[in-house]
Amino acid sequence: xxxxxxxxxxxxxxxxxxxxxxxxxxxxxxxxxxxxxxxxxxxxxxxxxxxxxxxxxxxxxxxxxxxxxxxxxxxxxxxxxxxxxxxxxxxxxxxxxxxxxxxxxxxxxxxxxxxxxxxxxxxxxxxxxxxxxxxxxxxxxxxxxxxxxxxxxxxxxxxxxxx
Numbered sequence: 514x515x516x517x518x519x520x521x522x523x524x525x526x527x528x529x530x531x532x533x534x535x536x537x538x539x540x541x542x543x544x545x546x547x548x549x550x551x552x553x554x555x556x557x558x559x560x561x562x563x564x565x566x567x568x569x570x571x572x573x574x575x576x577x578x579x580x581x582x583x584x585x586x587x588x589x590x591x592x593x594x595x596x597x598x599x600x601x602x603x604x605x606x607x608x609x610x611x612x613x614x615x616x617x618x619x620x621x622x623x624x625x626x627x628x629x630x631x632x633x634x635x636x637x638x639x640x641x642x643x644x645x646x647x648x649x650x651x652x653x654x655x656x657x658x659x660x661x662x663x664x665x666x667x668x669x670x671x672x673x674x675x676x
Contacts, residue, residue, distance in 0.1 A: 521631035522583060528624035529576050529583075529636060532643075534594040535617060536573035540566050541597045542613070546606050555603060557672040558657070562606075565650050572643050579639055603669060607658035614651035618644050 543566035550559035577589035601609065625640035660668045 521633070524631050525628050525633045525636050526580055526583060526587065528627050529580050530590040530592075531594070532621060532624055532640070533573050533576040533580070534590050534592045535620065536569050536576065537591070537593045538595040538597075539569045539613065539617070540573065541593060542595070543569060543610070545597050545599055546601060546610070549601065550603065550606070553603065555669065555672045558603070558606075561653065561657075562610075565653070568646060568650065572646070575639060575643065579636055583633075583636075604661055607654045607661060611651055611654035611658055614647050614654060618647050618651065621647065 543562050547559050547563040547566060550562060580587055580589045598609070621640050621644045625637045625644070628634070628637035628640060
């Protein structure tokens with residue numbers, strides 16, 4: 514294999530690992546939020562955040578599988594990007610997560626471009642698919658933040674496990 518191709522592969526694996534690390538960070542953050550929301554009896558919100566954490570697990574695994582497809586001798590990263598913010602209030606969680614998802618989409622669009630520039634359309638397509646899923650997460654978090662801001666306690670009361 515040529516030196517140029519080795520460099521291309523290295524760049525693609527670098528962004529796949531960075532994306533995997535970002536997903537691992539999101540998993541920990543969202544699960545932490547899920548536990549807090551569940552403890553506060555916001556059952557509907559807790560359930561949805563947990564579902565999104567599971568989506569992020571699938572993304573992390575997809576990035577790992579792609580790294581293994583490219584080079585079976587490489588171990589995908591287990592490094593977690595960012596630090597888990599603990600003890601967030603319900604009013605803080607959803608704008609925080611919307612911002613995180615937006616930043617992720619920006620990063621993944623850049624990573625997709627790097628994949629294309631390095632002749633890896635398979636990895637680029639993977640990023641494109643995951644960006645579409647991150648957009649759905651962003652929409653949920655952004656809409657929920659707007660509902661909490663506009664409707665306040667009346668909205669939150671409807672999110673409890675008993676309603």
